[in-house]
Amino acid sequence: MQSYYNSEDLKKFGSIGSFGAKDLANDFFKYYGDVFAEGALTSREKSLIALAVAHVLKCPYCIDAYTTDTLEKGCSEDEMMEAVHVGAVMAAGITLVHSTQMINKAKELTM
């Protein structure tokens, strides 16, 4: 079946450089690897952040990848779901905080 998203395509991600702009792809994957390495944050914590971002940006590839990755890193169901809630509440908050602009503009325009 034709589809814009195909889970098999996730496996091709690492070879996007073979289509073109190889150096840029290499730079990206080097950066990707460095970011997710153990640092001031553990790679486990980073994986939970990535899981939340995957949901906020609604990327099915990333949701598959970071559901697997968080499970592999031993995250519990509660930790995974709480991470998604952080993403959800940030997205909701980001929408709502913009209402201050609406309120400002409304006050400017109304008596």
Add this chain to the structure above:
Amino acid sequence: MIFLAHQHSVMNPVKSLKAQKHQLGDTAFQLRVLNDDEKLGQHLPLFHEQLKPIGLFPLTPTQLDIFQINVGKMCNQVCKHCHVDAGPDRKEIMAQETLQLCLDILQKHSFKTIDLTGGAPEMNPHFRWFIEQIRAVSPSINIIVRCNLTIILANKKYHDLPDFFKKHRIEVVSSLPFYTASRTDSQRGDGVFEDSIKALQMLNAVGYGQEGSGLVLNLVYNPAGAFLPSGQAGLEKEFKRVLKAKYSIAFNHLFCITNIPISRFLDYLLVSGNYSSYMEKLVNSFNPVAAANVMCRNTLSVGWEGYLYDCDFNQMLDLKVNGSAKHLRDFNLQVLTNRPIVLNQHCYGCTAGAGSSCGGEVA
């Protein structure tokens, strides 16, 4: 309907595959599945082909340090992933004469570690006698008992096991797939987590896992599903933090073990539709360093009938060691040290990522 088509349900079995007369209860059938590209939906390289370019084929032992004895398939649990297909309906138990053959070998050859596994090894009626005899033969050898924890609470006659273990300075290695009840019980059966916690507290109470006691309590983590373990050190820290905070439990080390695609775990993979992607992940995660350190290079495994195997997984696939020393009666250290190890597609489970062994990561 589309949604339903993706659902799967693998209930905890009440009977072993063998008792169900399930096709996968037959080891020859398992090996056919493991080598069937059609079942896999793709072609994956043969395991031994991966060893050739890195100079590890034929794979041979480095030295025989660990003598792992599977004293029987009987168990009080029926875990969904069990590679032994163990359970209460399995009656295969190592006889006292066969245990005596093991003792005879221990008298002649010095191993660093005796590793007792099952089933629940404590359910072998000669278990305590055997430990006492090992201690008589070799007072200082490291003895591991792979205790499933719940056996300690299963019957009054097992309640004193922590004291027995302590008396004989046994290293206790116990499975706890996760520090939450839901993920542990989904693999090992309802109520297993609660009983495991009680058993760990009983072991702690006699000194196991406590600093300075010299009584070693190690836990085994293996994924409750079709994913690989990752980051043993990080997981150990997390297990220690949670078990201490919630249940006041202490332990020494956490061993991360990859689920090997045989027996009941193979059944789970096939039923849940994860077989092909799991095998592909194992193959893509092949790590030459882990391959060089696989446990079959320093371990010898003995089955309940006294036959010798390269590891407990080969034992469960009925793949006996190469060469003339196939049984305890024919034990010959030189022959066994020089044997080519029997390999098959399930071996990818021990070489993926940081590798996997009965003692956890190897790379």
